[in-house]
Amino acid sequence: MHSYQADGVKKTVTRTVFALLGMFAFAFALVPLYDVFCDITGINGKVDTTAKSILNDGVNSDRYVTVQFITRSSAGLPWKLGVETHQVQVHPGQTTEIDFTFSNRSDMATWGRAVPSVSPSSATAHVRKVSCFCFQEQRLGANENLTIPLVFQLDDSLPKDIATVTLVYTLYPLQESDDRQTVASGLNNKNGVL
Amino acid sequence: MAPKIPLQSTLQQSETTATAGGIAHHAAHPTGWRRWLLTTNHKEIGTLYLIFSLTMFFVGGIFALVVRAELFQPGLQLVNPEFFNQMTTMHGLIMVFAAVMPAFTGLANWMIPLQIGAPDMALPRLNNFSFWLLPVAFTLLLSTLLMPGGGPNFGWTFYAPLSTTYAPASTTFFILSLHIAGISSILGAINIIATILNMRAPGMRLMDMPLFVWTWLITAFLLIAVMPVLAGVITMMLMDINFGTSFFDAGGGGDPVLFQHLFWFFGHPEVYIMILPAFGIVSAIIPTFARKPLFGYASMVYATAAIALLSFLVWAHHMFVVGLPLVAELFFMYSTMLIAVPTGVKVFNWVTTLFRGSISFESPMLFALAFVVLFTIGGFSGLMLAIAPADFQYHDTYFVVAHFHYVLVPGAIFAIMAGVYYWLPKWTGHYPNETLAKWHFWFSVIGVNLTFFPMHFAGLAGMPRRIPDYALQFADFNMVSSIGAFFFGSSQLLFVLVIVLCVRGGKKAPAQAWEGAVDLEWTVPSPAPLHTFETPPEFRPVDK
Numbered sequence: 001m002h003s004y005q006a007d008g009v010k011k012t013v014t015r016t017v018f019a020l021l022g023m024f025a026f027a028f029a030l031v032p033l034y035d036v037f038c039d040i041t042g043i044n045g046k047v048d049t050t051a052k053s054i055l056n057d058g059v060n061s062d063r064y065v066t067v068q069f070i071t072r073s074s075a076g077l078p079w080k081l082g083v084e085t086h087q088v089q090v091h092p093g094q095t096t097e098i099d100f101t102f103s104n105r106s107d108m109a110t111w112g113r114a115v116p117s118v119s120p121s122s123a124t125a126h127v128r129k130v131s132c133f134c135f136q137e138q139r140l141g142a143n144e145n146l147t148i149p150l151v152f153q154l155d156d157s158l159p160k161d162i163a164t165v166t167l168v169y170t171l172y173p174l175q176e177s178d179d180r181q182t183v184a185s186g187l188n189n190k191n192g193v194l
Numbered sequence: 195m196a197p198k199i200p201l202q203s204t205l206q207q208s209e210t211t212a213t214a215g216g217i218a219h220h221a222a223h224p225t226g227w228r229r230w231l232l233t234t235n236h237k238e239i240g241t242l243y244l245i246f247s248l249t250m251f252f253v254g255g256i257f258a259l260v261v262r263a264e265l266f267q268p269g270l271q272l273v274n275p276e277f278f279n280q281m282t283t284m285h286g287l288i289m290v291f292a293a294v295m296p297a298f299t300g301l302a303n304w305m306i307p308l309q310i311g312a313p314d315m316a317l318p319r320l321n322n323f324s325f326w327l328l329p330v331a332f333t334l335l336l337s338t339l340l341m342p343g344g345g346p347n348f349g350w351t352f353y354a355p356l357s358t359t360y361a362p363a364s365t366t367f368f369i370l371s372l373h374i375a376g377i378s379s380i381l382g383a384i385n386i387i388a389t390i391l392n393m394r395a396p397g398m399r400l401m402d403m404p405l406f407v408w409t410w411l412i413t414a415f416l417l418i419a420v421m422p423v424l425a426g427v428i429t430m431m432l433m434d435i436n437f438g439t440s441f442f443d444a445g446g447g448g449d450p451v452l453f454q455h456l457f458w459f460f461g462h463p464e465v466y467i468m469i470l471p472a473f474g475i476v477s478a479i480i481p482t483f484a485r486k487p488l489f490g491y492a493s494m495v496y497a498t499a500a501i502a503l504l505s506f507l508v509w510a511h512h513m514f515v516v517g518l519p520l521v522a523e524l525f526f527m528y529s530t531m532l533i534a535v536p537t538g539v540k541v542f543n544w545v546t547t548l549f550r551g552s553i554s555f556e557s558p559m560l561f562a563l564a565f566v567v568l569f570t571i572g573g574f575s576g577l578m579l580a581i582a583p584a585d586f587q588y589h590d591t592y593f594v595v596a597h598f599h600y601v602l603v604p605g606a607i608f609a610i611m612a613g614v615y616y617w618l619p620k621w622t623g624h625y626p627n628e629t630l631a632k633w634h635f636w637f638s639v640i641g642v643n644l645t646f647f648p649m650h651f652a653g654l655a656g657m658p659r660r661i662p663d664y665a666l667q668f669a670d671f672n673m674v675s676s677i678g679a680f681f682f683g684s685s686q687l688l689f690v691l692v693i694v695l696c697v698r699g700g701k702k703a704p705a706q707a708w709e710g711a712v713d714l715e716w717t718v719p720s721p722a723p724l725h726t727f728e729t730p731p732e733f734r735p736v737d738k
Binding site: 005008009012013016017019020021023024026027028030031034035074075113115119121122170172173174 | 426
């Protein structure tokens with residue numbers, strides 16, 4: 001190899017290595033960027049997990065929206081999440097309260113969390129949760145049952161073509177830890193969110 | 195028909211000129227196994243890559259045959275579903291990362307220095323290291339099959355949380371082996387870029403380079419861009435599994451859909467990594483055997499670059515059913531369809547090169563022609579899959595399996611075989627046995643279509659992929675596919691036979707082994723001596 005070639009090779013290698021490191025960093029940068037992107041656009045059904053204040057803009061009683069509730073358990077957490085009704089019809093602007101019941105079906109106290117998702121995703125930004133068990137992690141004692149309400153509103157800017165909104169709650173197990181806040185102790189504590 | 199000056203250097207001459215040229219050669223080369231372990235010669239390393247790839251082609255092929263044997267009839271006969279899942283996963287991983295990619299790197303090692311008139315790769319020791327990482331990586335990967343809990347069973351796409359929360363214990367080894375294989379690819383890509391950009395014969399401009407060199411240059415840039423993303427994704431998996439992070443765990447605030455975005459941001463360019471060098475090989479073979487210059491050389495280069503750029507904008511077409519917003523479905527649908535334009539340019543150029551050519555049908559040409567026809571079928575089924583509303587029906591069915599096997603088997607692998615038959619005279623000094631090679635071609639082309647064509651129908655009728663059992667109405671299609679797979683698999687033994695015979699003897703090949711071949715590699719003797727182009731050749735461009 002001639003020396004002018006050796007210089008060129010050195011330059012090329014340096015540049016490609018920088019490109020490589022840049023792309024590796026980019027992959028990790030995509031993780032927060034993805035969240036930001038989903039927050040801005042409201043896609044992906046990711047719900048804002050901070051409590052909203054109740055809006056008193058009046059109820060649009062000309063319009064009905066069906067709200068469905070689906071709960072799912074997951075492997076590794078012997079809990080059941082029940083809901084008092086699977087479907088309600090609401091007017092946009094109307095404040096609605098629905099009771100959800102957590103039951104621990106094992107003889108051990110465990111930590112879990114219900115992770116929310118909204119479908120269709122374009123409705124996500126229009127679901128205002130005033131209070132939700134999904135804001136916090138929670139602990140259930142052995143065979144304990146716990147009923148917690150979900151209080152929510154739909155705002156009237158919900159796209160006109162959406163007649164049905166589905167709220168899905170999936171239970172996930174959490175590792176044992178002492179410093180977690182329970183729903184009961186931190187119901188109004190917005191910092192209890194992950 | 196010899197526009198370039200042949201350089202008849204012998205091994206001895208090369209040795210002396212090499213020392214004079216400043217490359218330090220040891221007086222005594224290592225012999226025996228140390229010769230191969232320590233070699234820094236691009237031709238020997240190329241050979242190592244090709245042998246490794248061929249071996250892994252058979253390993254991955256055996257895994258595929260386990261799958262096809264189980265699917266021969268409905269019901270569970272041979273293997274349990276857990277092992278079936280490991281076989282589909284390992285088949286995909288081995289074929290992608292251990293067979294197709296190393297085969298192209300092997301061809302690059304052998305041919306790029308010869309085609310640009312360079313004495314060797316720019317970084318010969320790094321080259322040795324890149325190769326020897328591969329056996330380590332794939333021994334590790336294959337060893338997971340023997341570990342408690344079995345090997346990876348989550349599909350070659352290893353979607354989280356299947357590959358994190360629900361994965362077998364061996365997944366950490368899988369991650370490590372993929373990291374090693376990725377580093378090997380990255381180092382190979384650095385070497386190829388450094389070689390092509392800096393070591394061309396004096397007078398050879400970028401737009402004078404043979405298309406195999408061009409397509410590999412673009413492929414290497416794709417590798418540099420996306421292999422680090424793959425490394426990032428598997429690092430996140432590693433941390434989710436072992437260090438309690440929640441990148442992909444919804445319970446901890448992460449998102450499994452993020453995994454799919456990251457994976458396919460790597461994965462879609464990856465599929466072009468496996469096809470662009472194939473375009474380059476076919477673009478070398480068709481003009482040779484049509485005895486005409488390639489039609490539209492510049493448009494071929496631009497089309498390749500366009501495909502590479504577009505490959506970064508289409509990844510979510512693999513994810514049409516995860517619940518993308520409508521605007522994203524539309525964007526990814528249209529951008530995917532746009533890729534048909536540069537690909538169409540390429541097919542048009544190949545066909546136009548054939549038009550009024552003086553065509554002869556030697557084995558490399560047969561494989562190249564089959565590539566053009568069958569790859570185009572795979573391209574069309576890709577267009578069908580690009581239609582987002584139709585994909586809701588096709589998604590995760592055998593239609594997808596048929597599609598990507600059409601672009602990878604008679605696409606990438608036929609092109610590799612075409613390249614092997616085309617360059618074997620240069621490597622060994624002998625022509626491959628043409629009769630056996632033709633038998634190999636016809637068996638392969640029949641076997642491929644018998645295996646994969648019925649999968650289109652099974653898929654359109656709704657047969658899901660990656661399932662060890664199926665509904666009775668799919669029985670006939672599956673039986674045909676399985677028979678085809680065993681036929682195709684066993685006919686590949688013929689390929690090995692042809693290569694072994696060719697290495698051991700056969701009709702002697704001259705420097706310019708094929709009448710219509712014009713690139714620089716045909717100016718060195720056949721077989722190419724260990725050291726070539728120690729003094730750079732004088733390159734005189736021909737009209738492309």
